[in-house]
Amino acid sequence: MTSTPTRRDAVRDAALSGIPTALADLGALVRIPSVAFPGFDHSEVRRSAEAVATLARETGVFDDVRIVDAAVPGTEERGMPAVLASRAAAPGRPTILLYAHHDVQPVGDEALWDSPPFEPTVRDGRLYGRGAADDKAGVMAHIAAVRALRDAVGDDLGLGIALFIEGEEEAGSRSFAQFLSDNAQTLRADVIVVADSGNWDARTPALTVSLRGNVRFTLTVRTLDHASHSGMFGGAVPDAMLATIRLLSTLWDADGAVAVDGLARREAATPEYSEETLRDEAGLLDGVSPIGTGSILGRIWNQPSVTVTGIDAPSVKNASNTLSPTVSVVISARIAPGQPAAEAYEAVRTHLERHAPFGARLTFDDVDLGDGFLVDTSGWAxxxxxxxxxxxxxVDPVDLGVGGSIPFIADLVREFPSAQILVTGVEDPHARAHAPNESLHLDTFRNAVVSEALLLEELDRRVS
Incomplete structure (x- = not known):
């Protein structure tokens, strides 16, 4: 005796049968170098938005699809183009907001890529290319899930769906809060899915329940009015490089743990995670020891970290026997979930000012703050x-903390306080998002699409 296929079976089958088309569409998006950073060709970001809008329209699900930008508060600038699509819910049915972003990181040194960064290439079960994982795969997971629901349910679809595909997440989401305010009525939803995180591994899904916040700024250290000869004055005059090295070294203790008073640490249990796994996933070299104290995942998820991500100083090629008058560095701090970013910034700034050696003069510029996030896991969603x-x-999912930051989630919570926010993603620990040879695990993508389509199917049956 054979069982009668259910509507849920039909959704699963539709999701699986749509994977080849979804991957072809993902490849087309990866070919568009949609970098929203200053100095890059922003017409490519517009072209990427137009491609995503076309995909949304072709689903036949949305009543309205638009390319929209918003003002950057405090400036005369406009943000990068986003795609906003919507369909109204039937009476008594919920609405879900699906978020991802179509802009990507710069590629960095192309010589470090094994294949061209904007030419999607499949190797060993992975799709390589900039944005293949972060976050054009998130875009296509949403599109493919909506397609599957449409194909299986047809005219019986009553779920309200809003689609928001941002165009400047990698560049700081400067117009995000204004965009939410401008389009609040269209974006208002019972459930929000943010497809911009990762999974436990390539086989095991995860729901992200905590994210660290971020504090990023440029620190400039000055000790001289002008450069001077190191032979004539070295040994008596502190150059800016010496002062910078001495100052930065105070940010960490002997174990490499952050040593800044006022930066919080969160106490929470974490799953087992070995040093061997850390070495494999992070690329930690043999003989190089991990830093910090406590459980490894506790250090990544719940403790602060401080990283110097850039430096302006004479290059090795241009080095001369000169005392440098100024050195600038970019400091990126990740802060424990629950601590306000503004409070953490003041703690770091106060520490640096108190520890400035030799009376060096410090200036702080380009400050960027983002609060962390803790998910309320008590909701039905x-x-x-x-x-x-x-x-x-x-495979049963795990609850995941993430050491990275998605600062705009705080804006979503503020604008839509009653919405249940689900942070998901299609990345695995080997995706190398932001790095050369970024890639998407193809089986993970398939499973993510099926899972999201099944979630949409359940919500479509839900009646308030």
């Missing part, structure tokens, strides 16, 4: 997405 993950991946 959390259980729904966990069940969809288990069904779509065939």
């Amino acid at each position: 959390v259980e729904s997405v966990r069940a969809a993950f288990a069904e779509g991946y065939g």
Whole structure:
């Protein structure tokens, strides 16, 4: 005796059969170098938005699809183009907001890529290319899930769906809050899915329940009015490089843990995670020891970190016997979930000012702050997405903390306080987002699409 296929079976089958088309569409998006950073060709960001808008229109699901930008507060600038699509919910049905972003990181040194960064290339079960994982795969997971629901449900679809595909997430989301305010009515939803995080591994799905916040700024250290001869004055005059090295070294203790008073640490249990796994996933060289104290995941998820991500100083090629008058560095701090970013910035700034050696003069510029996030896991939508993950991946999901930051989630919480926010993603620990040879694990993508389609199907059956 054979069982009668259910509507849920039909959604799963539609999601699986749509994977080849979804991957072809993803490849087309990867070919567009949509870098929203200053100095790059922003017409490519516009072209990427137009391609995403076309995909949204072709689903036949949305009542309205637009390319929209918003003002950057405090400036006369406009943000990068985003795609906003919507369909109204049937009476008594919920609305879900699907978020991802179509802009990407710069490629860096192309010589470090094994294949051209904007030419999608499949090797060993992975799709390589800038944006293949972060976050054009998130865009296509949403599109493919909506297609599957449409194909299986047809005219019975009653779920309200809003689609918001941002165009400047990698460049700081400077117009994000204004965009939410301008389009609040269209974006208002019962559930928000943010597809910009990762999974436990290539096989095991995860729901991100905590994110660290971020504090980023440029620090300039000055000790001289002008450069001077190191032979004539070295040994008596502190150059800016010496002062910078001495100052930066005070940010960490002997274990490499952050040594800044006022930066919080969160106490929370973490899953087992070995040093061997850390070495494999992070590329830590043999003989180089991990830093910090406590459990490894506790250090990454719940403790602060401070990283110097850039430096302006004489290059090795241009080095001369000169005392440098100024040195500038970019400091990127990740802060424990629950601590306000503004409070953390003041702690770091106060520490640096108190520890400036030799009376060096410090200036702070280009300050960028983002609060962390803790998910309320008591809502019904959390259980729904966990069940969809288990069904779509065939493996029970884990709750995941993430050491990175998605600062705009604080804006979503502020604008839509009653919405349940689910942070998901299609990346695995080997995706190398932001780095050369970024890639998407193809099986993970397939399972993510099936899981999201099943979540949409359940919400479509839900009646308030």
